[in-house]
Structures are given as structure tokens and as C-alpha cells.
Amino acid sequence: MIEAELPARAQQGDENALAALIARMMPAIRKGAADCTAPGLDFDDAVQEGLIGLFRAVREYDPAVGPTFAAFAAASIRHAQQDARRAALRKKHAPLNFSVPLPDAQQSTDTRPGPEEIAISGEQYADTMRRMQTELSELERRVLMAGLEGRTPAQTAQELGLPAKNVANALARARRKLRGGQNP
Numbered sequence: 001m002i003e004a005e006l007p008a009r010a011q012q013g014d015e016n017a018l019a020a021l022i023a024r025m026m027p028a029i030r031k032g033a034a035d036c037t038a039p040g041l042d043f044d045d046a047v048q049e050g051l052i053g054l055f056r057a058v059r060e061y062d063p064a065v066g067p068t069f070a071a072f073a074a075a076s077i078r079h080a081q082q083d084a085r086r087a088a089l090r091k092k093h094a095p096l097n098f099s100v101p102l103p104d105a106q107q108s109t110d111t112r113p114g115p116e117e118i119a120i121s122g123e124q125y126a127d128t129m130r131r132m133q134t135e136l137s138e139l140e141r142r143v144l145m146a147g148l149e150g151r152t153p154a155q156t157a158q159e160l161g162l163p164a165k166n167v168a169n170a171l172a173r174a175r176r177k178l179r180g181g182q183n184p
Contacts, residue, residue: 030050033049033050035081038088049084050080056076060076143156
């Protein structure tokens with residue numbers, strides 16, 4: 001349920017109100033995006049089109065005209081996504097929708113990461129190391145590090161004096177814990 005004052009506050013430029021509307025309408029946007037994917041319109045693009053429809057609804061909504069904001073926004077989101085799907089399926093876009101991209105000349109000659117990629121990688125590495133220290137048990141950390149160093153679970157089991165099954169289970173738990181905390 002969307003409170004009546006939320007769309008009005010968003011129309012006046014209140015970013016918190018707009019963020020709240022986006023959060024409340026995102027399930028409908030994502031559902032519509034899943035239904036509208038097509039060659040030339042992937043899921044993320046359809047979500048973006050839905051957000052554009054929501055922004056249009058915020059801008060154009062007039063409570064005196066009739067429907068509730070939720071109904072008006074849902075229709076605007078649906079229409080924006082359907083328009084994008086129709087545009088993507090037009091025959092004039094067929095060569096682009098079914099073509100194979102050529103390799104970028106710059107990519108093939110310069111494979112070094114830029115400063116942004118280096119910074120992001122450093123942050124991800126630091127986050128993973130912190131999570132290893134806080135979320136994994138001592139056994140899970142030791143088994144994971146041994147695997148990263150190239151040792152098999154059988155070799156690690158022999159070094160630690162444990163059954164191979166215990167080592168394999170600890171490794172699986174460690175991987176599951178670290179995967180579970182990743183951001184999509």
C-alpha cells in the first residue's frame with residue numbers, strides 16, 4: 001500500500017519519497033521485466049524501462065483525476081516495458097538482435113585493468129579476506145587456503161590428520177558461506 005502523500009512528496013523532489021516508491025514498486029517492475037524480455041531487450045533493460053515508466057508516473061500523476069497512484073504507476077510501468085519490447089521486436093532491429101559483436105580493437109591490444117577495476121578488485125579482496133576471518137571456522141579457513149594453494153582435499157586431509165570427508169565437507173561449507181554473502 002502506498003501512502004497518499006508519498007507521490008506528492010516525490011513530485012516535489014523529495015528523494016527519500018522517490019526511493020520509497022521505487023522500493024515499493026520494484027517487485028512489479030521486476031515481474032514485468034521478466035515477462036517482457038525479448039531479443040534486443042534483456043531483463044536489466046526491461047527493468048530500466050520500468051523505472052522510466054515509474055518516473056513518468058510520478059511526474060504525471062494527478063490524484064484528482066481518478067485512479068490510485070499504485071494503479072496509475074503499475075499501468076505506466078507496464079506500458080513502458082511493453083513499448084520497449086515492441087520496439088526491440090521491430091524488424092528493423094533484427095540485424096542487431098541476432099548479430100555477433102566484433103571484438104573491440106582496444107580490448108584485444110590493451111588487457112590491463114584500469115584504475116576503477118583495480119580499486120574495485122582491491123575492495124572485493126579486502127571484503128573477502130574480512131569475511132573469511134569472521135564467518136569461517138579455523139578448519140574451514142585452513143582447508144580453503146590449502147585448496148587455494150593447489151592442494152587436493154586428500155592431501156589436506158593427510159596434512160591435518162583428518163578424514164578426507166571432513167575436509168571435503170569443510171571446504172563445501174566455506175565456499176557456501178562465502179558465496180552466500182556476495183552481492184548480486
